[in-house]
Amino acid sequence: MKQKLSIVKIGGNVIENKPELARFLKLFSKLDGDKILVHGGGKLATQLAEKLGVESKLVEGRRITDAASLEVITMVYGGLTNKNIVSQLQAHGTNAIGLSGADGDTIQAHKRPVGAIDFGFVGDIDGVNSELITSLLEAGLTPVFCALTHDGNGQLLNTNADTIASEIAIGLSGTYETILYYCFEKKGVLMDISDEKSVVKHIDSTKYQELLNTKIIADGMLPKLENCFHALRKNVAKVCLGDMEMLEPNNTLFTTITL
Amino acid sequence: MKQKLSIVKIGGNVIENKPELARFLKLFSKLDGDKILVHGGGKLATQLAEKLGVESKLVEGRRITDAASLEVITMVYGGLTNKNIVSQLQAHGTNAIGLSGADGDTIQAHKRPVGAIDFGFVGDIDGVNSELITSLLEAGLTPVFCALTHDGNGQLLNTNADTIASEIAIGLSGTYETILYYCFEKKGVLMDISDEKSVVKHIDSTKYQELLNTKIIADGMLPKLENCFHALRKNVAKVCLGDMEMLEPNNTLFTTITL
Numbered sequence: 001m002k003q004k005l006s007i008v009k010i011g012g013n014v015i016e017n018k019p020e021l022a023r024f025l026k027l028f029s030k031l032d033g034d035k036i037l038v039h040g041g042g043k044l045a046t047q048l049a050e051k052l053g054v055e056s057k058l059v060e061g062r063r064i065t066d067a068a069s070l071e072v073i074t075m076v077y078g079g080l081t082n083k084n085i086v087s088q089l090q091a092h093g094t095n096a097i098g099l100s101g102a103d104g105d106t107i108q109a110h111k112r113p114v115g116a117i118d119f120g121f122v123g124d125i126d127g128v129n130s131e132l133i134t135s136l137l138e139a140g141l142t143p144v145f146c147a148l149t150h151d152g153n154g155q156l157l158n159t160n161a162d163t164i165a166s167e168i169a170i171g172l173s174g175t176y177e178t179i180l181y182y183c184f185e186k187k188g189v190l191m192d193i194s195d196e197k198s199v200v201k202h203i204d205s206t207k208y209q210e211l212l213n214t215k216i217i218a219d220g221m222l223p224k225l226e227n228c229f230h231a232l233r234k235n236v237a238k239v240c241l242g243d244m245e246m247l248e249p250n251n252t253l254f255t256t257i258t259l
Numbered sequence: 260m261k262q263k264l265s266i267v268k269i270g271g272n273v274i275e276n277k278p279e280l281a282r283f284l285k286l287f288s289k290l291d292g293d294k295i296l297v298h299g300g301g302k303l304a305t306q307l308a309e310k311l312g313v314e315s316k317l318v319e320g321r322r323i324t325d326a327a328s329l330e331v332i333t334m335v336y337g338g339l340t341n342k343n344i345v346s347q348l349q350a351h352g353t354n355a356i357g358l359s360g361a362d363g364d365t366i367q368a369h370k371r372p373v374g375a376i377d378f379g380f381v382g383d384i385d386g387v388n389s390e391l392i393t394s395l396l397e398a399g400l401t402p403v404f405c406a407l408t409h410d411g412n413g414q415l416l417n418t419n420a421d422t423i424a425s426e427i428a429i430g431l432s433g434t435y436e437t438i439l440y441y442c443f444e445k446k447g448v449l450m451d452i453s454d455e456k457s458v459v460k461h462i463d464s465t466k467y468q469e470l471l472n473t474k475i476i477a478d479g480m481l482p483k484l485e486n487c488f489h490a491l492r493k494n495v496a497k498v499c500l501g502d503m504e505m506l507e508p509n510n511t512l513f514t515t516i517t518l
Contacts, residue, residue: 048334051311052311070464074338075307075335076334076338078338078341079342080330080334080337083361084333084415085335087361087409087413090361090413091412094443096361097358097362097363098357098361099357100346100357102345102357103345103355103356104354104355132398139398141363150346154346154349154350156346205485
């Protein structure tokens with residue numbers, strides 16, 4: 001039987017709030033077995049950009065990463081957030097190692113081709129260096145990835161953290177039984193958006209179709225769930241959606257997704 | 260016979276100048292055998308601090324690292340500079356991995372005790388995790404260290420890059436034949452400060468005493484040389500002092516120091 005590997009992704013709502021982040025890191029540290037953390041940067045990057053007078057450029061409502069924004073992101077995601085997470089995990093006895101996709105050539109990507117919109121220095125992932133990530137895990141390390149990849153030609157690229165998490169989980173599914181945890185601001189997929197307790201505890205392909213038909217899953221949840229099923233079809237064992245409490249050993253109030 | 264390991268430290272004069280840095284990284288990539296790069300951050304951190312209105316605090320001419328300065332340093336050293344160096348080395352085919360001392364618990368330190376001056380979040384090194392650094396080297400990786408360490412309790416610490424380089428070289432001397440390269444703005448120790456060609460090509464303990472007596476080595480060079488001899492006494496095989504040209508295979512115009 002394959003060994004278990006947990007890949008946990010946290011979003012801005014956790015990162016931006018120091019006490020929340022501290023609580024999350026404690027929970028994450030206690031997770032059994034091999035694990036990997038993936039984080040974005042959230043509002044901290046926007047705040048730094050504002051202070052530095054770097055304008056956030058939007059085209060048709062989509063954010064553009066120009067050279068100045070990429071510098072800010074590299075400082076915040078790769079530096080401030082990543083190194084603070086790593087040092088705090090060390091304090092909990094978790095031997096963390098902070099990585100961008102350039103470090104150890106762990107995540108190769110290419111600049112998103114210019115179509116109707118030029119997104120700037122945004123990366124679409126080509127591959128994950130599973131062999132190296134496995135050797136880090138085998139050395140007892142807990143990789144902590146920020147949302148940066150590289151093109152192999154010296155260019156760093158801003159990359160969606162949800163996608164980084166799922167691509168890592170997919171890439172390591174040959175060696176490990178991978179479980180992907182998406183921590184977000186809700187307790188999972190809700191039957192009634194106004195009732196935090198109406199969590200759909202288990203979704204499989206049949207249930208997913210039903211939830212799509214009844215429009216329970218719509219809007220922002222749609223791409224999230226599509227991403228989950230994409231990972232499952234690519235041999236990820238299980239995807240869990242919920243707030244950080246789902247890492248608590250006895251908590252069952254979150255959504256588990258299987259094929 | 261032990262395998263050779265080169266530890267190269269670069270200073271602000273290289274990091275701050277993009278074409279110089281690019282040229283250095285090309286030279287560094289071509290260095291034979293296992294290698295480690297150590298970098299500080301130089302003026303980039305000061306410039307960012309100024310833009311953000313973070314005051315540089317000096318007490319008796321010594322720089323103090325308060326919480327705001329540490330954030331700036333973490334962003335610049337750990338993020339911007341480190342990740343850009345790593346991605347550029349990847350483009351040269353060198354599988355670099357960027358690290359602070361917190362990553363993989365590679366460099367343990369403690370906050371410098373408050374004496375006449377409270378230096379703030381400045382670290383004095385307690386130990387280097389040679390075992391983990393060796394396992395990274397054995398995995399074919401080239402560690403790139405920024406000038407940050409940690410105290411094991413969640414606190415990052417600003418730490419002198421020269422000391423990081425020598426402590427790493429010392430720590431790995433049990434396993435490797437370590438050669439320490441200090442790249443700085445001069446071609447080495449000069450007999451005549453105004454003549455760049457007057458390089459003292461070899462210094463041993465006897466020659467060192469002679470240069471001290473004749474005051475050829477004085478002022479800023481004194482602590483630098485003391486640091487070199489400290490490393491040599493702790494089993495580092497050789498220390499080289501010069502500008503980046505010393506990494507050129509056929510160049511001999513730099514200072515080599517042995518016991």
